[in-house]
Structure formats: C-alpha cells, structure tokens
Amino acid sequence: MQATQTMLAMRGVSKSFLGVRVLHGVSLDLAAGEVHALVGENGAGKSTLMKVLAGEHVPDEGSIVLDGTEHAFSHPAQAQTAGIGIIHQEFALLAHRTVAENVFLGREPTRHGLVDRRAMEARTAELLADAGVSGITPRTYVRDLSVARQQTVEIVKALASDVRVLVMDEPTAPLADHEAGLLHDLVRRLAARGLGILYISHRLREVFELSQRITVLKDGRHVTTAHTADTDTDQVVRAMVGRELSAYYPPRAHPDDIGEVRLTVTGGGNDRLRGIDLALRAGEITGIAGLEGSGRTSLARALFGAAPFTGGTMTVGGNALRPRTPRQAIRAGIALVTEDRKAEGLALRQSVRDNALLVTRAVPARGGPPAARELTALLERVRLQARGEDQETRYLSGGNQQKVVIAKWLAARPRVLLFDEPTRGVDVGAKAAIHTLVRELAREGIAVLIVSSELPELIGMSDRILVMSEGRIAGELSAGAAEEDVMRLATTAPSGDPSALSGKDSLA
Amino acid sequence: MSSQTTTAAPYRRVARSLGAGAPVFALLVVLLVALAATDPGFYEPDRFLAFVKRAAPLVILAAGQYLVIVCGEFDLSVGAIVTAGVVAAVEIYGSFPNAPWPLITAGLLLAGAVTGLVSGLVTTRLRVPSFITTLGMMLILEGAVFFWTGGSPHGQLSEGFRQLGRGTAMGRLPWAVLACLVAGCVAVLLMRSDFGRTLIATGDSERAAALAGVRVHRARVIAFVLSGTAAALAAVLVGGFSGVSAQAGRGYEFEAITAVVLGGVVLGGGRGSVVAAMAGAFSLQALFTLLNLQGVSGALESTVQGVIVIAAVGLGAADWSRLRRRRTHSSGGRPS
Numbered sequence: 001m002q003a004t005q006t007m008l009a010m011r012g013v014s015k016s017f018l019g020v021r022v023l024h025g026v027s028l029d030l031a032a033g034e035v036h037a038l039v040g041e042n043g044a045g046k047s048t049l050m051k052v053l054a055g056e057h058v059p060d061e062g063s064i065v066l067d068g069t070e071h072a073f074s075h076p077a078q079a080q081t082a083g084i085g086i087i088h089q090e091f092a093l094l095a096h097r098t099v100a101e102n103v104f105l106g107r108e109p110t111r112h113g114l115v116d117r118r119a120m121e122a123r124t125a126e127l128l129a130d131a132g133v134s135g136i137t138p139r140t141y142v143r144d145l146s147v148a149r150q151q152t153v154e155i156v157k158a159l160a161s162d163v164r165v166l167v168m169d170e171p172t173a174p175l176a177d178h179e180a181g182l183l184h185d186l187v188r189r190l191a192a193r194g195l196g197i198l199y200i201s202h203r204l205r206e207v208f209e210l211s212q213r214i215t216v217l218k219d220g221r222h223v224t225t226a227h228t229a230d231t232d233t234d235q236v237v238r239a240m241v242g243r244e245l246s247a248y249y250p251p252r253a254h255p256d257d258i259g260e261v262r263l264t265v266t267g268g269g270n271d272r273l274r275g276i277d278l279a280l281r282a283g284e285i286t287g288i289a290g291l292e293g294s295g296r297t298s299l300a301r302a303l304f305g306a307a308p309f310t311g312g313t314m315t316v317g318g319n320a321l322r323p324r325t326p327r328q329a330i331r332a333g334i335a336l337v338t339e340d341r342k343a344e345g346l347a348l349r350q351s352v353r354d355n356a357l358l359v360t361r362a363v364p365a366r367g368g369p370p371a372a373r374e375l376t377a378l379l380e381r382v383r384l385q386a387r388g389e390d391q392e393t394r395y396l397s398g399g400n401q402q403k404v405v406i407a408k409w410l411a412a413r414p415r416v417l418l419f420d421e422p423t424r425g426v427d428v429g430a431k432a433a434i435h436t437l438v439r440e441l442a443r444e445g446i447a448v449l450i451v452s453s454e455l456p457e458l459i460g461m462s463d464r465i466l467v468m469s470e471g472r473i474a475g476e477l478s479a480g481a482a483e484e485d486v487m488r489l490a491t492t493a494p495s496g497d498p499s500a501l502s503g504k505d506s507l508a
Numbered sequence: 509m510s511s512q513t514t515t516a517a518p519y520r521r522v523a524r525s526l527g528a529g530a531p532v533f534a535l536l537v538v539l540l541v542a543l544a545a546t547d548p549g550f551y552e553p554d555r556f557l558a559f560v561k562r563a564a565p566l567v568i569l570a571a572g573q574y575l576v577i578v579c580g581e582f583d584l585s586v587g588a589i590v591t592a593g594v595v596a597a598v599e600i601y602g603s604f605p606n607a608p609w610p611l612i613t614a615g616l617l618l619a620g621a622v623t624g625l626v627s628g629l630v631t632t633r634l635r636v637p638s639f640i641t642t643l644g645m646m647l648i649l650e651g652a653v654f655f656w657t658g659g660s661p662h663g664q665l666s667e668g669f670r671q672l673g674r675g676t677a678m679g680r681l682p683w684a685v686l687a688c689l690v691a692g693c694v695a696v697l698l699m700r701s702d703f704g705r706t707l708i709a710t711g712d713s714e715r716a717a718a719l720a721g722v723r724v725h726r727a728r729v730i731a732f733v734l735s736g737t738a739a740a741l742a743a744v745l746v747g748g749f750s751g752v753s754a755q756a757g758r759g760y761e762f763e764a765i766t767a768v769v770l771g772g773v774v775l776g777g778g779r780g781s782v783v784a785a786m787a788g789a790f791s792l793q794a795l796f797t798l799l800n801l802q803g804v805s806g807a808l809e810s811t812v813q814g815v816i817v818i819a820a821v822g823l824g825a826a827d828w829s830r831l832r833r834r835r836t837h838s839s840g841g842r843p844s
Contacts, residue, residue, distance in 0.1 A: 304719075326719050326720075327721045327723065330721040343715055347716050347717060348712065359721055362702075362706050362722040363721040369702065
C-alpha cells in the first residue's frame with residue numbers, strides 16, 4: 001500500500017473539558033489506502049482525538065480537512081455524511097434484529113413507503129461479499145453471532161454509508177487470537193480498496209504488522225509520527241512512556257526462592273478439561289499458555305471453584321480439597337483475578353474501599369477486614385492512583401481498576417494467586433507496575449499462576465510455562481522459552497486428532 | 509495518594525451518604541418549613557410527635573424496602589403483610605381474649621419474617637423474579653384475609669397490644685416514635701456492617717460479589733426476611749394506631765417504594781443510602797399532611813404519589829446523565 005496523497009488532515013486540534021486541556025494542538029494526516037496506527041497510554045488523548053474527528057466532540061481549535069474541504073462537525077451525523085465511520089469498543093447493534101436490519105438501521109431502503117426487506121437483504125449480502133466476509137447471512141440475528149462477527153457487522157454497517165475514513169478503536173481487544181487474525185485480513189482488504197484507516201491499539205505487534213505509519217500521542221500531545229518500516233517496538237514504547245523496554249519484566253525467581261508445594265491437581269477434569277496434573281509452588285510464577293479455547297481460562301476457573309473440576313483430586317496447602325464454589329477456594333486461600341474485570345472483578349458503583357474490602361467482609365475465615373490504616377498501606381502497595389478511597393471504581397482507568405482487584409485479594413492474604421489476563425486493557429505504565437507487583441508477591445511466598453494470551457508477557461513473567469491444547473496440558477517449557485516453542489506445543493493436538501484444529505496458523 | 513482521606517473518613521463518609529440523597533433532605537426541609545408556615549402550631553411537641561407517630565409505619569416499611577431494593581429486588585407484599593398482621597391479631601384475640609400482647613407481637617414479627625423467607629427462597633432458589641414472587645405473595649395474603657374475615661373483620665385488639673401503636677412512654681414520647689428510632693438505628697448499623705456492604709455489592713454486581721465469596725442468595729434472602737419483619741412491625745403500629753380494618757395496609761407497598769425512590773435509591777440495586785430512604789418516607793408523610801392542611805382531598809393522595817414517583821426517577825435519571833457526561837468530559841482523554 002502506498003501512502004501517496006493526503007485524504008484527511010487534522011491540524012492543530014485542541015480540546016478542553018471543564019478547563020482541563022486534554023488535547024494540545026494535535027495534527028494528524030491520513031492517505032487513501034493507508035492504515036495509520038495511533039498509539040499511546042490510556043489518557044494520552046487517542047479516543048478524544050477520534051471523537052473530535054467523528055463529530056462527537058467539537059474541538060476548541062484546529063481544523064479537519066477531508067478531500068480538500070474543510071469541515072466543522074458539530075454532530076456525528078455530519079461526520080458520517082462526510083464519509084467518516086467509527087467502530088467503537090462498545091458496539092451499537094440491536095441484538096434482537098437481523099444483520100440486514102442493523103446494517104441499514106435508520107436508512108432502510110423503502111418501496112411504496114414500506115421497508116423493502118428484499119433490497120435491504122440483497123444489498124447487505126453484497127456488502128458482506130465485498131468485504132470478503134463469510135459465515136454471516138443478512139437474516140442472521142445479531143444475538144446469535146460471536147463478538148468477532150458482531151464487530152464485522154459494525155464494520156459492514158459503516159461501509160454501507162460509503163465511508164472514506166474508518167476509525168477503529170482497539171478493535172482486537174475483545175477478540176480471540178484467531179479472530180484477530182481474521183480482522184487483520186479484513187482491515188488489509190479495506191485499505192486495498194482505498195479506505196483510509198485510523199487504527200487505535202495497545203497491541204504493538206499488530207500495529208507493526210498492519211500499519212504503514214505510526215503516530216504516538218502522550219498526555220494529549222503529538223510525540224512523533226514515523227513510517228512503520230523505519231522504526232521498531234523499542235522506539236515506539238520509549239516514545240509512549242519515555243522508558244526503556246528492558247525495564248518491562250522484573251527478574252525471575254532463583255531456584256532457592258521456590259519453596260513448598262502449595263497446590264496440586266492430579267487427573268483433574270470437567271467438561272472442558274481432561275487429565276490435568278499440576279503443582280504450584282510458593283515463590284514460583286507458573287505461566288499457562290494456549291490458544292483461545294484451549295482450556296487455559298477453564299483451568300483457572302476450575303482451580304478457583306467457579307467452574308469446578310468434576311473428577312480428579314486436588315490439594316491446597318497439603319489438605320485434600322477440590323473446591324466446588326469460589327467461597328470454598330477463598331477459604332482455603334486461593335484468589336482469582338478474572339479476565340473480565342468490569343463484570344466479574346469489581347462492583348463498579350462502589351467505592352475503592354468497599355471493593356478492596358469485599359472479600360474480607362464476605363469471608364470472615366480469611367481474617368476479617370483490615371483496619372483503615374492497613375487498607376491505605378495496601379492501596380499504596382499496589383500503587384493505586386485514585387482521587388481517594390471514596391472514589392467509585394467505575395471512574396478509574398483500566399490499570400487502576402485492576403490494581404483495586406488485586407488489592408481486594410491481597411487483603412484476604414492468599415496463598416495461591418491466579419491471574420487470568422492480568423494486564424488486559426491496561427496501559428503500558430500500569431502494566432509494568434502490575435508485573436513488578438506480581439513478582440514481588442511471588443517473592444513473598446505466594447504461589448502464582450498466570451494465564452495470558454500475550455506471549456511476551458507470559459514468557460517475560462513465568463518461571464516455567466505450561467502449554468495447553470484442547471483441554472489438556474500439552475507440555476512444559478522452562479523460563480525464557482522462545483515464542484515459537486510455545487506456539488508449536490499450543491498447536492499440537494495431544495489426542496492425535498488434527499482435524500479438531502482450526503486456528504493453527506492464526507496465533508497472532 | 510489516598511492517605512489523607514483516611515483521617516477525614518468518618519466525616520466524608522457521612523457527607524457522602526448525605527450527598528447521595530441530598531435532594532430528599534432539601535425537600536424534607538422545604539416541606540417542614542411549609543408545614544410551619546401553614547400551621548403555626550405544628551411544632552408544638554405533642555403535635556409534632558403525633559406527626560412522627562403517623563409517619564412511623566411508613567418509615568419502618570421504607571427501611572425494609574430499601575434493603576430489598578438495594579440488592580436489586582422488589583417487595584410488593586409488605587402492604588398485604590400489614591393487613592394480614594392486623595387481621596391475624598384481631599382473629600387471635602377473638603379466640604383467646606386474654607392472650608398476652610408481647611406473645612402476639614412476637615408471633616406477628618416471626619410470621620412476617622417467615623413470609624419474607626418464603627419470598628426470598630422462591631426468588632433465589634426458583635429464580636422467579638421478585639416482582640412476580642412478591643406480587644403473588646400480596647395476592648395470596650389478600651385473598652387469605654378476605655377468606656378468613658369475609659371482608660369485614662370483627663373483634664377488638666387488646667389495650668396492651670394497641671399500646672405500641674398509640675400509647676406513650678415516659679409521659680409524652682409515643683412508643684411508635686421509639687420503635688421507629690430503633691428500627692432506623694438498626695437499619696443504619698446494618699448498612700455499615702460487613703453484611704450491609706456485601707448486600708449493596710450484590711445489588712451492584714451479582715457476579716463480582718459471588719466471585720469474591722459473597723453468598724449472594726443468602727444475602728438476598730436475609731433482605732427479604734428483614735423486609736417482612738419490618739412489615740410485621742408496621743402492622744403492630746398500624747393496628748394500634750388505627751384499629752382493625754381489612755384495608756389496614758392497602759397501598760403501603762407503593763408508598764414504601766415511592767419513599768425509597770424519593771430518597772434517591774436506584775431501582776435495580778447497588779446505590780443509595782437507607783437514611784435517605786427513611787427521609788423519603790418522612791417527606792412523603794409531610795407532603796400528605798401539608799396537602800391535608802391545604803384542604804386538598806385525601807382522595808388525591810395516590811395521584812400525588814404517582815406524580816412524585818415518576819418525577820423522582822425522571823429527575824434522578826436526568827441529573828445522573830448530566831453528571832455522567834461531565835465526568836466523561838473531564839476525563840475525556842482517559843478512555844482509549
């Protein structure tokens with residue numbers, strides 16, 4: 001794809017909210033057929049800039065020029081008419097309507113004053129075919145589609161109104177690895193058709209795979225725009241945080257630091273897992289790798305009693321116990337930081353304090369709630385940045401929300417700490433803080449298990465790595481294993497049924 | 509970061525809990541001032557205490573209803589529990605005229621608790637939405653009362669039993685006011701306890717609470733039990749105060765919900781304070797009294813109530829969305 005002529009230019013865009021300046025004269029341009037990535041930590045201003053472009057915010061200063069015409073959008077509909085489409089992180093689809101009805105929502109083709117369903121469905125089928133999408137029919141109900149396919153419908157919906165510029169705000173965040181691969185293919189096809197794509201992402205690897213240029217924002221300011229071919233991950237991360245990449249992962253455990261066995265599973269299984277043998281030791285971080293659907297999340301939830309083992313034996317702290325409920329697991333000193341922080345990790349409308357104390361209040365066996373001073377020390381320890389302990393957790397950034405979840409478990413003094421995607425949706429700065437904290441906790445003698453779909457994180461953090469495939473543990477790798485080794489194990493079917501494998505080449 | 513908030517925490521916490529329901533406290537003050545302006549004698553101790561006494565059953569019901577609403581449920585059966593309680597008391601006195609009143613009172617409270625227990629178990633174990641469970645419970649109790657009394661209960665409540673509703677302790681302080689104070693204090697302490705905090709968390713996010721080890725079913729059942737007990741206590745007060753009728757508790761369930769909503773407590777759970785809910789009950793009673801003094805027909809009470817409940821939720825929602833928009837603006841750069 002050649003970035004030849006500028007199609008869209010944003011010049012000197014500034015925006016303040018209630019006197020707080022969140023964008024300082026940011027400029028950005030985009031060529032037809034280009035994928036232009038926008039990266040930066042949470043709070044850098046990426047989303048605000050894109051909302052200005054989409055007419056959702058009116059800028060205080062600056063201009064937007066599209067195809068040589070200057071625009072001043074005061075409403076999203078104007079931006080849409082001008083050819084700007086935006087795919088938000090939260091989809092705006094009606095679950096109980098069909099794909100075609102969603103694609104043409106509010107602009108249904110009519111015939112004699114009535115909705116022309118046939119034309120609508122035919123046109124939707126054309127759009128789906130144009131985009132090279134298979135497996136979705138115009139008459140499918142959106143509620144029956146996976147998250148990935150719903151996202152595709154969102155994109156097709158934008159295409160239906162002849163967009164020139166498509167903004168995608170962290171499109172792969174809710175997707176599994178192989179789904180992300182399919183999305184990348186779709187993005188490339190759209191760019192090849194001459195659309196300009198502004199692509200926001202935290203995942204630098206996909207940014208480098210997809211984009212022609214990368215723009216880094218920090219604290220509402222433009223830091224740099226570089227051709228992807230002329231830069232590398234180190235440079236981009238440095239621009240984002242002003243920190244070296246090597247500071248990313250804390251040093252691993254010495255063999256002397258690893259102590260007694262805290263948890264064992266022998267022959268554990270349920271409808272998603274088979275023949276799980278596992279031992280977690282004090283002071284050690286055990287990583288669980290695997291493709292989406294390989295059973296890595298199921299394993300964490302089984303250990304925690306949320307989706308319990310139905311067979312096999314398990315010991316915790318030397319005592320036989322196979323938890324049937326989370327409460328039993330918690331009483332035995334097991335904690336789980338779940339993958340879905342907003343739905344499962346926090347009561348979002350409650351304060352930082354109430355969330356941090358929730359486990360100790362609910363399960364007196366873990367020693368009761370800590371005193372106010374201890375709680376404050378605990379929140380400082382997880383390096384929480386909040387306005388105060390009374391702040392409702394829904395107003396915190398993803399990273400700080402995650403720190404509250406961790407504090408909630410630490411208050412109950414766990415002996416086994418399970419993390420499912422410890423840094424999903426967390427910005428780079430908070431990521432490093434969480435990594436450091438997790439290693440500290442291991443060093444203090446907690447047995448830690450990390451499930452992560454981000455291989456660099458998993459390899460960087462783990463003292464040993466168990467690779468899962470089809471509900472089994474396919475193999476074990478020592479610290480610092482290469483990504484290729486992990487992938488090789490993850491894509492090898494232990495049961496000798498290669499036809500069950502569909503996502504072999506799509507591990508992103 | 510948050511260390512400086514610790515020392516000021518008690519004051520802040522009070523301010524915050526008042527802040528959440530600030531409009532209802534302002535409304536209550538306005539209504540009380542208006543009452544004084546309309547009727548200069550309103551604040552004479554006896555008359556004011558009589559007002560509080562009349563408000564007591566609703567305040568107690570509002571406290572019970574709050575517990576159920578804050579964990580994400582409804583209790584529509586409380587009015588029918590009040591009626592059934594009064595009628596049951598009079599029927600028992602019909603058969604055993606010399607029954608000791610503490611025994612009857614304790615029996616009613618227990619029966620109220622059991623009714624709540626049934627509603628709670630049906631809601632949590634059989635997964636029937638509480639709106640339906642308690643609507644059914646209301647109809648069952650109303651029908652039972654009608655069947656039992658043929659529509660017009662006969663008989664007398666003993667003087668001892670009626671003391672709690674209309675008598676006074678230590679000269680002038682009505683027992684009803686004391687009962688109301690005690691119930692209020694219990695509710696406040698309960699909501700500050702570990703159980704109360706886990707109850708709110710359950711209403712906010714059931715999944716998150718369950719994964720943090722909260723026994724969410726048990727918490728909800730306890731809320732229903734307490735709501736049923738509060739309703740039975742209200743029945744004792746209502747029976748003492750206004751005597752026997754097959755309509756003794758009619759409409760109380762909606763008055764209690766109106767009061768809670770007026771207190772800024774969000775339907776669906778997870779938000780709002782019990783003090784504000786009780787202030788909502790006082791405001792409602794003050795408004796009814798004011799309308800009465802102004803010569804507005806008592807028949808319009810339910811109309812007024814309907815307007816209030818819609819207005820309270822409507823204004824609450826409007827306020828909230830404006831607040832939310834401001835928050836997203838001020839942190840506009842953060843979500844990305």
